[in-house]
Amino acid sequence: MKRLAVLSALLVLAASPALAEPAAAPDRPLADAAQEARAQALFKDVRCVVCQHESIADSPAGIAADMRRLVREEIASGASDQAVREDLVRRWGDYILFRPPVRWTTGLLWFGPFALVLIGGLVMLWRARRRRATSTVPLSPTEEARLGALLKAETIRPDPDANRPHD
């Protein structure tokens, strides 16, 4: 029981790390529901500066709560989403947004995946065209006869996938 008491004291200490930083107050949502929704959407795009790959929407850190308050204040004062983003970038740099800026240095990042699909698709089309030009010589009558004989002598269970469109 004594151990429990000591541990309880520890728990209370840990639960309110009062010495380090006071427990963050739960967020006070904006009164206007539309503004609050905009703020919530923005939180997901903003990185918590002291955390490891967490947005301020998810982070329990005190500074994340401060950043949420900042975003809410700016939205309440009538700033557009873009203006809020720009202000955050001015304070902390591009790092603060989970959506990287579109610049020539990030061109590969943004357009690489689509370029890959495009190039891949073009290569496939080109190869298909080249193949069509060289392929499929019709069977000669003797070959047809041999094929028919082979098929007739077939004792292997037909593969359910192989000839489906013909059934």
Add this chain to the structure above:
Amino acid sequence: MIVEVGAFALLLAFVLSVLQAVLSGVGRRLSSPVLAGGGQGAAIASALAVAVAFGALIHAFVTSDFSVANVAANSHTDKPMLYKVAGAWGSHEGSLLLWCLVMTGFGAFLARARTGGGGGLPFGLKTSAVAVQGGLSALFLAFTVFTSNPFARLDPAPFQGASLNPLLQDPALAVHPPLLYAGYVGFSVTFSLAVAALIEGKALAGLGQGFWPAWGRWVRPWALASWVFLTLGITLGAFWAYYELGWGGWWFWDPVENASFMPWLAGAALLHSAIVTERRGGLAGWTVFLALLAFTLSMLGAFLVRSGVLTSVHAFAVDPERGLTLLAILGLTAGSAFALFAWRAPQLKGGVVFAPISREGGLVLNNLFLTAATATVLLGTLYPLILQAMNGSTISVGPPYFNLTFVPLMACAFLILPAGPLLAWKRGDLKGASQRLALAGALAIGCGFLGWLMFDPKKAMAGAGLAMGAWLVLGAVAEWADRIRLFRASAGETLRRAKGLPLAAWGMTLAHAGLGVFVLGAVAETAFKAEAALALSTGQSVAAGGWVARLDEVKIVEGPNYLAERGTLTVTRANGAAPRVITAERRFFPAGGQTTTEVGLDFRGLDDVYVVMGERRAGRDGRPAWTVRLYWNPWARLIFLGPAIMALGGLLSLLDRRLRLGVGARRKVKA
């Protein structure tokens, strides 16, 4: 004593792996079955030696032998037994030993694979593959022994250990690493088989046209097994993040999550392209490339997680020097493999002919999108590192980026997915396929519309996403119904066809339907989840998404190695109906001085009501209050059910006779 046995066994395993590589290599060179057999024996012995070492490490953890540095750093006498055992792979050193165990274990299975006629591996290919696998094992064992030895002693031994990170003390996370590693490292066998096929390039001509289909058949079981393990491992990890981190999310596009996702995507592409290689002998070079890529991405993941270049919740904090060694291993193995590929690939002429609209064409498109998706995840993970190294500017790549790139790419792939299995090999009938899918398509659009009506707020994109999920499920069902002639033939005929359906076909249907189930859950949860947070004293309540949670009481309870504030809450609908009592905890672990949350999960059909207890604070009227977060996560069950169905599909496919090594491609049956 046992610790010394473990350390010795580990060193022995390294020597045996070197022996495996050398004996098999020389045996191949001299075409000597005796030497090759010796190499295979060394492979099995090496796996046994690593198993002994692993057993010794677990023993040290179970008996809390704090004279072992790794145990002292990651265990504690108060820890429950499950987490003492799981602590063995909870650190960098221990998990690396697990990595080696899986690698040598797969190597032993490879060494036991049948050779010779009747569908077995040819001597040359198998011996080369065993040699390559031995080389890989030797590299990773050397890395373990010489830079990250889990058996390093500590003098003087401390009286108590520092305990395992409490976040990791969770049943799902105890089994998550073994499954994940079985997946990651399983791809080492496809890598070895691919390198062996490239080395044996000259001999391929002698094997004739039948070589590549046979090679595809040998590679596919390994790829499939690895992919199934990886699917389960990632899903368990996502589930852990969902209920242990207490943020209400399950996938954050965190670099470490991406590190496990890349081999999964490449593995999925490999599974599909190997089908073309197996059935038609086509895309051989591409399949070899993917087999190399899947394991390269696994190794890249290991490097990213263990080198400290990434900031992530999951990264092992490890010094950059070991990271450099890992990078060297990665460069050596992947670099030489891809160089060999570049040299030999022009000789790998598949030479099969197919029209763009055909089963092959569909699988090629699948590969195009899956590869682009892999590249997207790779770019998103590495770009911040590369940009910072190049011009010092820092950017963050997170969910908004992947929503704009990965998601549309996948949407395109999903749109065409159900048509693929309905197309014939060589030349498909698109009109026929679309006729057979018309009903499924119409129903899917209907489902999307229904979903749009069902949830508030109305979001058109979410409706489209739900339609996409329904399209995948219904498309898979339509293909299955078409195969067994459901309602088009007599009941007896349908039943006969269903019985005759190969397990691989059932597996494909399940895997594709499971993907659809996942999409439904992911879309509904992401688009419509609701949350609220309030400071509650007992008797007060918080409401979100049509649900109310009332805080009844908060007690302090003592766990085996923690103390917790346990909140008892009653969850009801907004009108007070359907009450259910759940508990949520905030745990404090004195050993590490850390706190974790234990989420209160209330399963409501497919939805979750998810309650997180926060910190204690002073309430308005002087009474203590706790910050309680309430989430309503609609259809969250499907997010984890879908991948489980996919893994089950993969397992069924794996059990198909046609995919088993040593079983003839076709059995003769009475006509």
